[in-house]
C-alpha cells in the first residue's frame with residue numbers, strides 16, 4: 001500500500017496545481033458524480049421494494065408512489081449526468097492542455113544538445129499522449145475510485161443483511177482478485193512501457209514520410225520508405241499483440257471469477273426463493289446489489305490495468321519535467337556596442353577541437369565576415385555568440401559583460417536578428433512570417449513592403465490569391481529556395497536589431513539579389529554589428545574585417 005500511495009503522490013505532484021486552478025469545475029464534477037452514484041445505488045432497493053408491493057396485495061396508491069419515485073430518480077439522474085459529462089470534458093481538455101503546455105515550455109529551455117538526438121514528432125506525441133493518459137486517468141478515477149469503494153461497502157452491508165453466507169463468497173472473490181493483480185502488476189507495467197515507446201517511434205517514422213515527401217518523390221523512394229514502414233509496423237504490431245494477450249489474460253482471469261460468483265448466487269438465491277426462504281423482492285435486491293458489487297470489483301480490475309498504463313506515462317512525464325534548463329543570466333542590457341571574444345576553444349562531445357584559441361573584437365558600425373572551409377565551425381561560432389553552447393574555454397563579452405551573466409533570452413529577443421542558411425518558416429501567413437515575434441506587427445507594414453519591393457518579392461506576394469495574408473505551412477514547398485531566403489532575410493531586417501547575424505544569406509540568391517543585399521547591408525551598417533558567413537567572395541568584399549575559423 002505504501003508503494004501505491006507513493007505512486008499516487010507522483011501523479012498528484014504532476015497535476016496537483018490544477019486541482020486548485022480548476023477547483024470550481026472539480027467541485028461541480030465531484031458533487032454531480034456523487035448525486036448520480038447515490039441514485040444508482042438506491043435504485044435497486046426501490047425497484048426491489050416495488051416488486052414486493054406488486055407481488056403482495058398492497059394498495060394501488062403504494063404502487064403509484066414507487067413508480068413516481070423511480071420516475072423522479074431517473075429524470076434527476078439524466079439531468080445531473082449532463083453536468084457530470086460536461087465538467088468531465090472541460091477538466092480533461094483544460095488540464096491536458098495545461099500539463100502538456102507546461103512540459104513543452106520546460107523542454108524548450110533545455111540546452112540545444114537535448115534536441116540534437118531527439119525526434120520532434122516522437123517528443124510531441126509522447127508529451128501529448130502521456131498528458132492525456134494521466135489526466136484522463138485522474139479525472140475518471142478521482143470520483144469513481146471512492147464511489148466504487150462505497151458501492152462495495154454498501155453492497156456488502158445489503159448482501160450481509162439478506163444472506164451472510166453469500167458475503168463469504170464475496171470475500172473469497174476479493175482475495176482471488178488481489179492474488180491475480182499482484183501476479184500481473186509488473187508484467188503489465190513493462191508491457192505498457194514498451195508499447196507506448198514503440199507506438200510513438202512508429203508514429204514519428206510515419207510522419208517523417210510527409211516531411212520528406214519532396215525528397216521521396218525526387219528520388220522515387222516510395223518503395224524503400226514503404227518497406228521501412230511495413231517493417232516497423234510489424235514490430236509495433238507484435239508488441240500490441242503481446243500487450244493485448246497479457247491484458248486479456250489478466251481481465252479474463254479476474255472476470256471469470258466474477259462470472260462464477262454470479263452463477264453461484266443465482267443458483268443459491270433461486271433455491272431459497274423456491275423454498276420460500278426469501279421473497280422475490282429480496283432476491284432481486286440481492287442479485288442486483290451483488291451485480292453492482294461485481295461491477296465495482298470489475299472497475300478495480302480495469303482500474304489496476306489503466307493504473308499501470310498511467311504509471312508508465314507518469315514516469316515518462318517526470319523524465320520530461322526533470323530535463324534541466326540551460327543557463328541564462330539575469331542582467332538585461334539595451335543596445336549592443338561591442339562583442340569581445342577572448343581565447344575561445346570549443347569542441348563538441350567526442351569530437352576533435354573545432355575552434356582553437358580564437359580572439360577578436362567586433363564593434364558597432366562594421367561588417368565582419370566569418371571565413372573558413374566547410375565544417376570548420378563558422379555556424380557553431382555564431383551560435384556561441386548567441387550563447388547556445390556551453391562547455392567552452394575562454395570568454396565571450398557583450399558590452400563588457402560576460403555573456404553568462406546576461407539574460408540572453410531578452411538579448412536575442414530584442415537585440416539580435418538572425419537569418420540562417422536553413423530557412424525557418426512557421427505555419428501562418430506570409431506577413432506573419434515576415435514579422436514573426438515582433439511587436440506591433442501592423443505598424444511595420446510599410447517597412448515590410450519597402451524591403452519586399454527592394455528584393456523583387458513584392459509582385460510575387462501580391463499575385464498570390466490572399467497576398468501577404470496567404471497562409472503557408474511550416475514545411476511549405478511552393479516558394480522557391482531564393483524566395484524563402486529573402487523572407488528570412490527581410491524578417492531579420494525588419495527586426496532592426498543592433499546585431500545582425502547572417503549565416504550564408506546569399507546561398508540561394510541570384511546575382512541581382514546579391515547586389516541588392518550588399519547595398520542594403522552597407523546602408524544599415526552604421527548602427528549595427530553585422531556578422532556574416534559567406535563563401536561568396538563577391539559579397540565578402542564589403543566586410544570591414546575577416547575572422548578566420550579553422
Ligand SMILES: Nc1ncnc2c1ncn2[C@@H]1O[C@H](COP(=O)(O)OP(=O)(O)OP(=O)(O)O)[C@@H](O)[C@H]1O
Pocket residue numbers: 116348349351354372373374375376377378379380381
Ligand atoms: N550539435 C553538434 N554536435 C556534434 N557535432 C556538431 C554539431 N553541430 C555541428 N557539428 C559539427 O561541427 C562541425 C562544424 O559545424 P558548423 O556547422 O559550425 O560548420 P560550418 O563551418 O558552418 O560549415 P559549412 O560551411 O559547411 O556550413 C561539423 O563537422 C559538424 O558536423
